[in-house]
Amino acid sequence: GAGVSQTPSNKVTEKGKYVELRCDPISGHTALYWYRQSLGQGPEFLIYFQGTGAADDSGLPNDRFFAVRPEGSVSTLKIQRTERGDSAVYLCASSLTRTSGIPSRYGDEQFFGPGTRLTVL
Amino acid sequence: AQSVTQLDSHVSVSEGTPVLLRCNYSSSYSPSLFWYVQHPNKGLQLLLKYTSAATLVKGINGFEAEFKKSETSFHLTKPSAHMSDAAEYFCVVSAGGISGGSYIPTFGRGTSLIVHP
Structure with a gap:
C-alpha cells in the first residue's frame, strides 16, 4: 500500500518568506508527527496530532511555526518569516494509534515519509 | 524525562564481520525502544x-537488539555485515506511564555504519 508522502521533496526560499510543507499519512493512521532533522543530527520532535487536534506541540521552536490537520488526515506545517536557521529536512510520520499507560505490543511504531528538504537563503 | 545516547558517531566494519552499534537510554518510565535505519535519500x-x-x-x-535494564542499554547487532547495511542508524526511546510521560519519541544523534568490501 501507499506509504507516507511529503511534498515538495525540496523547497528553496528566501529569508523572510512563508512556506508550507505537506504530509499525507498512511490511510487510517490517526497519529501524525512532524520532526525536523538538521545535518548530522537525529530527528527532533516538533508536534504531534491525534486526529484533528494537536495533542502535543511542545517541540515547536517558536510562534513562527504552526501546523494543522483539519480533517484528521493530511497535515500542513507552516513556517512564517523563514530564517536561515530553519534550513533542515522536515520529516512526517504516522502511526496507527497512540498508546497510553503500559507500552503496548504496538509500541508506537511510526512510518516515516521521505522528508522535505528546506533551504532558506 | 528521557534521553538517548548513541556512543559512536561512526562505526566502520569489513563486509562479513559482526556489527555492534551501541545505545544507552535514560527514562523515568518503562520505555519502548526502537532502532531505525536511514539510507541516503530515503x-x-x-x-x-x-x-x-x-x-x-x-x-x-x-x-537484533537486547534490552538490558540493569545497564540501560539497547545495543544493535548483526553477525555478518553486508554492503547494503551501510546507512545511518538511530536509537529511539519512547516512554510514559499512568503517572506521567508523554510518549514523544526521543531520537539519538545517529551512528553512521560504514561497510568496507
Whole structure:
C-alpha cells in the first residue's frame, strides 16, 4: 500500500518568506508527527496530532511555526518569516494509534515519509 | 524525562564481520525502544522494537537488539555485515506511564555504519 508522502521533496526560499510543507499519512493512521532533522543530527520532535487536534506541540521552536490537520488526515506545517536557521529536512510520520499507560505490543511504531528538504537563503 | 545516547558517531566494519552499534537510554518510565535505519535519500525505516515483551528482539535484515535494564542499554547487532547495511542508524526511546510521560519519541544523534568490501 501507499506509504507516507511529503511534498515538495525540496523547497528553496528566501529569508523572510512563508512556506508550507505537506504530509499525507498512511490511510487510517490517526497519529501524525512532524520532526525536523538538521545535518548530522537525529530527528527532533516538533508536534504531534491525534486526529484533528494537536495533542502535543511542545517541540515547536517558536510562534513562527504552526501546523494543522483539519480533517484528521493530511497535515500542513507552516513556517512564517523563514530564517536561515530553519534550513533542515522536515520529516512526517504516522502511526496507527497512540498508546497510553503500559507500552503496548504496538509500541508506537511510526512510518516515516521521505522528508522535505528546506533551504532558506 | 528521557534521553538517548548513541556512543559512536561512526562505526566502520569489513563486509562479513559482526556489527555492534551501541545505545544507552535514560527514562523515568518503562520505555519502548526502537532502532531505525536511514539510507541516503530515503525515509526512516523501522528495524526492530522492544515493548516490554522478550528482551532479545529480532528485526529485519538479520539485525537484533537486547534490552538490558540493569545497564540501560539497547545495543544493535548483526553477525555478518553486508554492503547494503551501510546507512545511518538511530536509537529511539519512547516512554510514559499512568503517572506521567508523554510518549514523544526521543531520537539519538545517529551512528553512521560504514561497510568496507
